[in-house]
Amino acid sequence: MECGDPVEQVTIRPGMSVNELVCELARAGAYNGGALARAADIYERMLTDKKTVKFFGLAGAMVPAGMGGIVSDLLTRGYIDLLVSTGANLTHDIIEALGCRHYHGSAFCSDIELRQEEINRIYDVFLPNEAFATFESFIQESLSTLDPGHSYPISELLTLLGKRLDHGILATAAATGIPVYCPAVADSMIGLQCWLYSQSGKISVDAFSDMRGLIDRCFTAEKAGALLVGGGVPKNFILQSMLMTPQGFTYAVQLTGDRPDLGGLSGATLDEARSWGKITGDAQAVTVYGDATITLPVLVAAVLERMER
Amino acid sequence: MECGDPVEQVTIRPGMSVNELVCELARAGAYNGGALARAADIYERMLTDKKTVKFFGLAGAMVPAGMGGIVSDLLTRGYIDLLVSTGANLTHDIIEALGCRHYHGSAFCSDIELRQEEINRIYDVFLPNEAFATFESFIQESLSTLDPGHSYPISELLTLLGKRLDHGILATAAATGIPVYCPAVADSMIGLQCWLYSQSGKISVDAFSDMRGLIDRCFTAEKAGALLVGGGVPKNFILQSMLMTPQGFTYAVQLTGDRPDLGGLSGATLDEARSWGKITGDAQAVTVYGDATITLPVLVAAVLERMER
Amino acid sequence: MECGDPVEQVTIRPGMSVNELVCELARAGAYNGGALARAADIYERMLTDKKTVKFFGLAGAMVPAGMGGIVSDLLTRGYIDLLVSTGANLTHDIIEALGCRHYHGSAFCSDIELRQEEINRIYDVFLPNEAFATFESFIQESLSTLDPGHSYPISELLTLLGKRLDHGILATAAATGIPVYCPAVADSMIGLQCWLYSQSGKISVDAFSDMRGLIDRCFTAEKAGALLVGGGVPKNFILQSMLMTPQGFTYAVQLTGDRPDLGGLSGATLDEARSWGKITGDAQAVTVYGDATITLPVLVAAVLERMER
């Protein structure tokens, strides 16, 4: 048991850059501030290690909160090789790409009144119902271009949708050729619309056909790294993908608001993942507990500053 | 703004039954203790309302924590009409049904040593790796009985597995004819094994083919109620299933350890669900924040006591 | 690294007693349900160990939530030797003892309207302002019986107040001769009223004069045990009291809703307390994370059942 560096009291300099602030947090080094600073170090190493395949897991209602722009930007810059998302984030990404908007609202209001005014609430974000009409037309129209009778992998459907959009996560992924995986797509508005379309018998969607491409990518990767925003299916799916290979992740950063003592995977420490071999015994890994609408922008701003200098 | 009943100071009587304790919490009526007491009232009404189709959502690592027995029991007693689960809970249910065990462990230990000893950790629960060998043989053998070339809905696969087991959630559901939905099955060991088997080209699994049965059930239900343990895919999938119908849930109880201010669906209040029409404007609904390894047993013990008297 | 007992799936028997349920949680043994079962074992041992001085720490707004009755009951049964409380809990205890009531309310309402109607809110509990008028008269009248010019220890003031009441925590403590410590009394309505009274120069209250009695008690104790409800000043004050003695606590149970990774003492694990010597290296200690309006009644009901059989 040894003491490390001394804790330095944080100094704020007006006008300091985000990375300068994160470096101050590194010198303080405690609690989640310290963890965030370590996350920046690990994420920087992961992005600069040419041998590393870079996974990004996107859970939580991040797109309605304006965090989708960060994901698109990371895709454009080449900092994501495989994206795994919840269906909800992709649904809201399409909604934004179609020109519909989410709005600043309030978490403390009458949901019954909101229902009457046809406004859907996501904590303190409001989304008028009409966005879904636009969304549904888009999906149905897009699916109608598919070959009847074929079975499609989910990622291929998502690429198809992305190609018909001009900004946002799916659009950028399609334009840059980055695969987007969404293993629980049935659990989303995209899934509901695909199912409705498939009812007329024209297409089918295989639950597992994305696995081969994913596992192949894992097998050929010299090293793998993951930035996990939230838990849920994206975190588990990314971590489990390496279980089929002889090695685990070498770099892993997790931003979550959950807590470990409830036993669920979303709040589980990355150390726990070592016992399963999901990450390697000597992987560089850190969990930052907190709201990703704060930790993700700070992390990415700090690391981009380092990458571009 | 009106004051309700006065808060009564809780009285503990040695030997009191769980329901007697919950009735004391009802008289106190505050914070999550009060919410748990309201949950018992709502769940009792939901179970006694003959017109209500009863959903159960199972997320979080509940089976490794010994909570699977409660789910099996509710299935046996006819208190669940449709079960939606994460793939992980069903994986661990199969492991237990095959005679492998989870063990009391510790959350504070060396995960690197655990890895060397081939023990997987789920917070303070240990699961030796050998369980997965038994599990894999069982899945591969079970799948080999399927008709080659067919496409299977996920729920049908799960029924098939359940029929080959003699206790646990899947076994009980299969024996009682209750459908088990697992929309994110690809995100689990069951999914990995199904995919491995499907690689030899013999079967395929459609991501959406369970939707028809589910939506039909929602359409024909006079009323619907849900007990949601944890958030994740099960919560969202259950709530979204009613979006295709003219009405929402009439009863809803949610047990979660997450928090609403992070914006994610897992911690979202059920009031938020009213704005979407997922639950009706006048639905009886309550969220109990806390660890479901405490709140679920207390809730079920209280309500079973009421049902059986 | 060794596996302990196997996790047993929980069985609910309608009509089972609270202790029977807690014994089921012990056999499951995982997460906070398992921790609660261990807490019952430790608390039972602590209460039955005749050599142990029993501390009780009371933080969080527990009296407005109806949990004060449990504390009074433990005092009556002789299961508390020293009580350390926040000033707020004692303020609300006096309010209830004077016949004023807290009421069931709602956490989602207009606080501006509540203000206009002179109702104070504590999450979902409402307290009409008029209670404070009754409270203030009582305090001023009580203090007027004191000897002018004297300096009083806080605990002596609280005993004086308790003697003038006929039920509740302070009344029971005064009747049974159990000292109540409230080191942060200035941070409460009791403190504000004492200060107002002291302004006319008649009495003074020494911040430290309770320390001697407390430390003496710690020194003479063969062993010490603590049940800590919430964190705050009561937890720290109880733990620090043993720092002046050669030994630490032998038994410790903590019920808290906070989390450890924020670094604050309220959420800190009891293991951390071992490094300080606040609890002994081999102390039996456990933290149960969750709302004490659930965990405290379950814990006490289980242990009283064991004590009375």
Add this chain to the structure above:
Amino acid sequence: MECGDPVEQVTIRPGMSVNELVCELARAGAYNGGALARAADIYERMLTDKKTVKFFGLAGAMVPAGMGGIVSDLLTRGYIDLLVSTGANLTHDIIEALGCRHYHGSAFCSDIELRQEEINRIYDVFLPNEAFATFESFIQESLSTLDPGHSYPISELLTLLGKRLDHGILATAAATGIPVYCPAVADSMIGLQCWLYSQSGKISVDAFSDMRGLIDRCFTAEKAGALLVGGGVPKNFILQSMLMTPQGFTYAVQLTGDRPDLGGLSGATLDEARSWGKITGDAQAVTVYGDATITLPVLVAAVLERMER
């Protein structure tokens, strides 16, 4: 119910300043990221409003985590008029000012080994025991300069200590004449040492004598504002101080990791404080949930950047 501004997707620009990032969070406007941006707006208004008396509440183990430097800096810049702190933060401030250091450590280690090596742990911060020997000598020597037989207010003791130090919170407060209140000083190492000294009968410390100065300041303030880091005694004491005056706080920002549904004041919303009249009905107030080792540096960096431009 109305929609506000549209949510703008966040854009990260490498090298952007902290305030530029916070302005992006304002445009996104959701969850705790949005709350943090509103906190910056409110805190900026509070600091620039010349009629406002500025309170600062300091709870949680902030000094061991390197956050004390931010408080000292705010004192130097004149942005704090009254500081209310836990005793623990002031104890650790003195330790640092005496040249002893806190060290980077680990939250996952053997606390029994730490005890043997005489290292105290605060989550992932290590503090060697020898620091307390230095601390105790300093306190005893400082107190020996006091006039025997006198009764001292707590704030006066703290000023005395601060005058004998050359950096840190107490030193800066003493040098700039800012009063530091610590109503629960008995619940800290400072309190234990004061009590030990007082045992020889030479001084006494009055629990309430700081109240007059504080209440007078509240009465003469045209407006009042508060930045509350953590909950605990500092939050309650600051909010209650205004209860004696006809008005409440006009500005309030709270940074906390606690949650409201447990009922405790530490996690309570500032809206709840409106019902009590602690803050005015139209006060500008916001709570940011999260670890203050992240939210405090970001908030202060953003606001200082605005103040200095």
